[in-house]
Amino acid sequence: MKHFLVKTLANAGALGVAVWLLHDITLTGENAGRKALTLILVALLFGLVNFVVKPLVKLLSFPLFILTLGLITLVINALMLLLTSWLAGELDLAFHVDGFWTAVLGGLIVSVVSWALNMALPDDRD
Incomplete structure (x- = not known):
């Protein structure tokens, strides 16, 4: 359980840094508490x-991993971030990634x- 909590907090922090650095990744809310809750839910x-x-x-996409020497991972991470953005929109969470290249850099x-x-x-994992 602690490992799950640590990973969720790390994801929330990482998503927060991406929101802070990239203006095309947005997180909106009325106050800081609401933004933090939204960030944790998105994480x-x-x-x-x-x-x-x-x-x-x-x-x-395993053949593409071999063909691109693993660089396809950047595209896959971007697609996972875009999917998260779309799902967040469907769940009325105020998180949005605007565009593929923003998602690549954000990923x-x-x-x-x-x-x-x-x-x-x-x-505490050994």
């Missing part, structure tokens, strides 16, 4: 998308920041 949604959809997409930022936060945050 949960992003984690669910990465848990359910991403492995299937990676399996189906790169989210990946790097999430990795760094997962390294920094405590986790």
Whole structure:
């Protein structure tokens, strides 16, 4: 349970950094508390998308991994971020990614920041 909480907080932080750095990734809300709650809900949604959809997409695109020497990962991460944005819109969460290239850059930022936060945050897994 602690591992799930740490990953969700890391995703929320990474998504927050992407919102802060890129003006085409937006998070709207009346106040800071509402924005934080929305960010945590979007992080949960992003984690669910990465848990359910991403492995299937990676399996189906395996030949492209070999052909592009793994660079297709950037496109897959962008597509997962766009899917999260679309699902957030369907669930009336105030999170939106505007455009594919913004999603590519946002996916790169989210990946790097999430990795760094997962390294920094405590986790009791051995």
